[in-house]
Amino acid sequence: SQQGEEDPQALSIQEGENATMNCSYKTSINNLQWYRQNSGRGLVHLILIRSNEREKHSGRLRVTLDTSKKSSSLLITASRAADTASYFCAGASGGSYIPTFGRGTSLIVHP
Amino acid sequence: GAVVSQHPSRVICKSGTSVKIECRSLDFQATTMFWYRQFPKQSLMLMATSNEGSKATYEQGVEKDKFLINHASLTLSTLTVTSAHPEDSSFYICSARGDGDYGYTFGSGTRLTVV
Numbered sequence: 001s002q003q004g005e006e007d008p009q010a011l012s013i014q015e016g017e018n019a020t021m022n023c024s025y026k027t028s029i030n031n032l033q034w035y036r037q038n039s040g041r042g043l044v045h046l047i048l049i050r051s052n053e054r055e056k057h058s059g060r061l062r063v064t065l066d067t068s069k070k071s072s073s074l075l076i077t078a079s080r081a082a083d084t085a086s087y088f089c090a091g092a093s094g095g096s097y098i099p100t101f102g103r104g105t106s107l108i109v110h111p
Numbered sequence: 112g113a114v115v116s117q118h119p120s121r122v123i124c125k126s127g128t129s130v131k132i133e134c135r136s137l138d139f140q141a142t143t144m145f146w147y148r149q150f151p152k153q154s155l156m157l158m159a160t161s162n163e164g165s166k167a168t169y170e171q172g173v174e175k176d177k178f179l180i181n182h183a184s185l186t187l188s189t190l191t192v193t194s195a196h197p198e199d200s201s202f203y204i205c206s207a208r209g210d211g212d213y214g215y216t217f218g219s220g221t222r223l224t225v226v
Binding site: 033035040041042043044045088098099100101102103104106 | 216217220
């Protein structure tokens with residue numbers, strides 16, 4: 001089953017604003033990961049949050065996880081034009097820890 | 112940090128020919144690598160799990176004879192698209208699990224165009 005559906009599908013903001021992306025998943029997970037993908041490129045791992053964690057920070061990134069609602073959010077603060085990319089969440093469940101991806105949120109940050 | 116090198120980054124081939132894509136873990140050993148396929152503006156779909164020294168595990172609907180996977184060493188997995196057709200044109204990405212955490216390192220992807 002697909003683990004990770006991002007919302008919104010597209011987000012357009014001005015530089016300096018905050019960007020919030022949401023992710024919902026269907027079944028129980030061991031961890032949830034957020035990735036970034038620049039157009040035509042591979043994925044870059046941003047942050048991983050485990051099922052027993054509620055919030056995690058990394059630089060300008062803040063990730064929350066609500067296992068009761070099966071949802072996660074990624075907040076990018078003080079966005080920059082270089083943050084323009086697609087962002088994917090991926091939930092990993094079971095013993096395999098293989099991430100399964102949603103469709104992603106396309107973020108455009110206007111300078 | 113963990114680095115995965117994927118080669119080639121872009122390939123154009125004629126219909127009916129075969130194409131090999133390589134995925135290497137540069138600074139760590141990866142007993143398991145994963146191959147994904149991505150259509151434009153779509154999600155990454157897991158095609159198969161490549162296991163060093165054993166047969167790959169394919170996801171439902173993926174033709175194992177069409178997409179040959181070989182994981183002959185702890186640092187190299189290859190995906191061969193056999194008898195390629197235009198519908199095989201896509202973006203293929205490999206990944207490997209790095210040491211120390213449960214994040215995955217992805218290659219830079221291969222854009223395959225079959226003409």
